[in-house]
Amino acid sequence: MTDLVQLTSDNGIAVITINNPPVNALSPGVPEGISEALDRIAHDDALKATVLIGGGRTFVAGADIKEFGKMTSGKTRGAGLLPLLLKIEDSAKPVIVAIHGTAFGGGMELAMAGHYRVAAATAQFGQPEVKLGLIPGAAGTQRLPRLAGVMKAVEMCVSGNPVNAEEALKLGIVNRIVEGDLLAGAIAFALEVAGKPAPKTRERDEKLGNATENALIFSAARETTAKKQRGLLAPVRAIDAVEAATKMPFEDGCKAEQKLFIGCLFSEQSKSLIHVFFSEREVAKIPDIPRQTNVIPIHSAAVVGAGTMGGGIAMALANAGIPVVLKETDQAVLDRGIATIRSNYANSVKRGRFSPQVAEERLKRITPTLTYDDFSDVDLVIEAVFEGMALKKEVFKDLDRVSKPGAILASNTSTLNIDEIASATSRPDSVIGTHFFSPANVMRLVEIVRGKASSKEVVATCMQLAKTLGKVGVLVGNCRGFVGNRMFGPYRREAQFLVEEGAGVEAVDQALSDFGMAMGPLATGDLAGLDVGWRIRKEYRHLEVPGVRQPFVEDRLCELGRYGQKTGAGWYKYDDQRRAAPDPAVGELIRKWVDEAGIGQREISPTEITDRCLYALVNEGARILEEGFALRACDIDIIYINGYGFPAHRGGPMWYADTVGLKRVYDRISEFHRQHGEIWQPAPLLKQLAEQGKTFAEFGREQGATA
Ligand code: 3H9
Numbered sequence: 001m002t003d004l005v006q007l008t009s010d011n012g013i014a015v016i017t018i019n020n021p022p023v024n025a026l027s028p029g030v031p032e033g034i035s036e037a038l039d040r041i042a043h044d045d046a047l048k049a050t051v052l053i054g055g056g057r058t059f060v061a062g063a064d065i066k067e068f069g070k071m072t073s074g075k076t077r078g079a080g081l082l083p084l085l086l087k088i089e090d091s092a093k094p095v096i097v098a099i100h101g102t103a104f105g106g107g108m109e110l111a112m113a114g115h116y117r118v119a120a121a122t123a124q125f126g127q128p129e130v131k132l133g134l135i136p137g138a139a140g141t142q143r144l145p146r147l148a149g150v151m152k153a154v155e156m157c158v159s160g161n162p163v164n165a166e167e168a169l170k171l172g173i174v175n176r177i178v179e180g181d182l183l184a185g186a187i188a189f190a191l192e193v194a195g196k197p198a199p200k201t202r203e204r205d206e207k208l209g210n211a212t213e214n215a216l217i218f219s220a221a222r223e224t225t226a227k228k229q230r231g232l233l234a235p236v237r238a239i240d241a242v243e244a245a246t247k248m249p250f251e252d253g254c255k256a257e258q259k260l261f262i263g264c265l266f267s268e269q270s271k272s273l274i275h276v277f278f279s280e281r282e283v284a285k286i287p288d289i290p291r292q293t294n295v296i297p298i299h300s301a302a303v304v305g306a307g308t309m310g311g312g313i314a315m316a317l318a319n320a321g322i323p324v325v326l327k328e329t330d331q332a333v334l335d336r337g338i339a340t341i342r343s344n345y346a347n348s349v350k351r352g353r354f355s356p357q358v359a360e361e362r363l364k365r366i367t368p369t370l371t372y373d374d375f376s377d378v379d380l381v382i383e384a385v386f387e388g389m390a391l392k393k394e395v396f397k398d399l400d401r402v403s404k405p406g407a408i409l410a411s412n413t414s415t416l417n418i419d420e421i422a423s424a425t426s427r428p429d430s431v432i433g434t435h436f437f438s439p440a441n442v443m444r445l446v447e448i449v450r451g452k453a454s455s456k457e458v459v460a461t462c463m464q465l466a467k468t469l470g471k472v473g474v475l476v477g478n479c480r481g482f483v484g485n486r487m488f489g490p491y492r493r494e495a496q497f498l499v500e501e502g503a504g505v506e507a508v509d510q511a512l513s514d515f516g517m518a519m520g521p522l523a524t525g526d527l528a529g530l531d532v533g534w535r536i537r538k539e540y541r542h543l544e545v546p547g548v549r550q551p552f553v554e555d556r557l558c559e560l561g562r563y564g565q566k567t568g569a570g571w572y573k574y575d576d577q578r579r580a581a582p583d584p585a586v587g588e589l590i591r592k593w594v595d596e597a598g599i600g601q602r603e604i605s606p607t608e609i610t611d612r613c614l615y616a617l618v619n620e621g622a623r624i625l626e627e628g629f630a631l632r633a634c635d636i637d638i639i640y641i642n643g644y645g646f647p648a649h650r651g652g653p654m655w656y657a658d659t660v661g662l663k664r665v666y667d668r669i670s671e672f673h674r675q676h677g678e679i680w681q682p683a684p685l686l687k688q689l690a691e692q693g694k695t696f697a698e699f700g701r702e703q704g705a706t707a
Pocket residue numbers: 022023025061062063064065066079080081102104105106107109128129132134135136137138140278281282
């Protein structure tokens with residue numbers, strides 16, 4: 001037996017316990033340990049049945065994802081789970097799988113090979129492999145339709161979303177929910193079924209449906225997937241694999257699944273999504289802030305500013321159970337802010353996201369106010385007032401006066417210097433940036449901006465807070481635009497240059513949308529409001545280097561009052577439902593302005609569009625990295641995936657550059673440098689890594705990253 005698996009017994013029932021913390025993944029040694037335990041049980045006449053259970057906080061959360069990287073690089077041959085699952089199913093003594101926490105992926109497949117499943121009421125069941133660009137690879141697509149029906153199996157394998165114990169019971173995945181001690185309940189169940197014939201999942205076919213119904217299920221699933229999971233390989237393969245279950249005997253279905261699984265495993269998409277999985281966890285690790293750093297408990301909060309951002313942040317806090325005071329200076333603005341929050345909650349109720357009671361409870365947690373009277377007790381204040389340094393400093397001076405010692409004073413600024421804001425207080429160590437993305441109650445990203453005086457406790461607390469709010473916090477340094485917006489500048493600059501040089505507005509957006517971006521850069525500008533950037537550009541015009549080309553079309557559109565969606569016109573025109581349509585007038589205006597400016601127009605290929613926009617991101621990302629404003633390349637990837645609609649299956653901009661090859665990226669950037677001048681100066685780090693034949697990921701590992 002390995003140390004990862006223990007065999008004990010209780011009242012004639014064998015108990016196999018998997019102990020591979022933290023999530024009992026099926027790492028090498030676990031399948032072997034279970035197999036050995038089964039052999040011993042088979043030869044022990046005193047044992048009548050087997051309970052298979054996970055030690056610690058969960059049942060098995062899947063195959064060991066770290067092993068996949070070793071498999072694709074040829075270092076190991078893979079887990080070979082299928083024979084173990086057949087051995088469990090063929091065991092003469094019934095095997096009862098007892099599930100708490102999560103039975104995910106290979107864990108779910110292991111559970112389905114058992115003859116019975118009992119579960120804690122809080123257990124969850126899922127085949128989340130698609131989220132890693134994979135499909136179930138240990139007969140999940142073959143056993144799940146036999147237990148839960150074809151439609152549900154397709155839904156679970158294609159979405160990757162789990163079901164809870166109650167639903168699993170209804171679906172037939174689980175035989176009993178155990179209240180109280182799970183092991184005791186599982187042993188009691190085992191005593192009931194011991195000695196009786198045990199059902200084998202693979203031999204069941206009553207839920208496999210008929211050809212006509214199944215054809216409809218598969219074609220509907222393929223249609224939805226093409227729309228909702230555009231460009232993704234794994235969901236399509238998952239449908240193919242479940243279809244195989246309905247058309248072939250079990251053994252052949254398993255072979256078909258294996259082939260599809262291997263195809264996914266070696267795909268660039270899967271490698272990228274696995275990178276994203278580990279990177280999301282890596283960003284929580286801050287080299288100079290140990291895990292055990294004291295975290296300030298946040299029992300209550302306040303938000304200053306009830307505009308779009310302030311209201312969204314208040315909702316995010318309230319949704320996580322944190323009572324929040326929402327302050328404005330003007331009653332009418334405050335009323336409008338609260339009305340928007342109320343209507344957002346009402347919309348969520350209408351869409352079935354939560355019940356009216358839940359909405360009411362959340363709303364009740366938000367207390368509107370015009371004064372600082374209720375600020376003296378709160379643990380955290382987030383300022384979300386208009387973006388201007390003088391105003392922000394004024395607010396922070398007030399916050400310093402009214403807040404209790406130790407309260408965190410955070411600014412939601414997206415561009416301003418956090419150290420200068422902190423200088424308005426007597427406690428810069430308590431000041432930090434928490435840059436939410438709009439709409440703040442929905443978007444997952446929060447850039448946590450570390451000021452030069454921000455204390456480790458304050459940083460650790462804000463990182464933890466992001467998690468509590470169901471978001472991903474990424475620590476960034478204090479530079480103009482921080483990480484996300486600093487990179488977004490060159491990206492959108494190139495989109496505009498391309499239009500000036502002859503690419504159509506729609507052609508630019510289409511090329512990036514075909515790459516997988518949630519939205520093209522020009523349509524994104526229309527959504528955010530073109531006037532925002534216009535105002536900032538006017539404020540910083542004095543910093544522009546003379547002779548360096550600046551895009552000008554967007555400013556001209558703003559001068560005509562075309563601010564984007566909110567004014568019904570920007571790069572596109574919009575109807576009253578804010579649906580976009582191409583605007584021929586914009587094309588004509590651009591041609592006229594460009595002619596006047598003496599810029600020649602030409603045919604531009606979709607490849608040039610994506611290369612220029614994406615490599616502008618990468619080049620700025622490389623600069624940020626070498627200047628230390630992002631901790632690792634993977635931090636930048638997580639920012640772009642969660643805040644800027646970068647496709648997760650491309651792994652983020654820095655990972656994407658690694659997959660293209662940094663030498664190729666560098667060569668192309670050098671070509672742009674020759675053609676378009678100094679704005680394309682290659683980042684020194686990019687040059688260095690390209691010359692050394694290295695990747696950003698390798699650079700990160702050299703700097704101590706573990707992902
Ligand atoms: C699969 O099963 C394929 C099969 O069909 C078989 C084919 C042959 N492996 O998320 P957390 C680590 S594919 C390795 O922070 P939580 C994680 O990196 C797999 N490591 O905790 C982290 O490490 P660290 C299908 C794993 O409580 C630590 O555990 N299964 C794995 O917030 C804690 O994780 C999945 O996709 C793993 N499978 O959430 C499930 N899982 O502390 C993936 C976790 O060093 N896992 N780690 O940063 C999850 O969804 C969540 O981890 C879970 C717990 C919900 C289980």
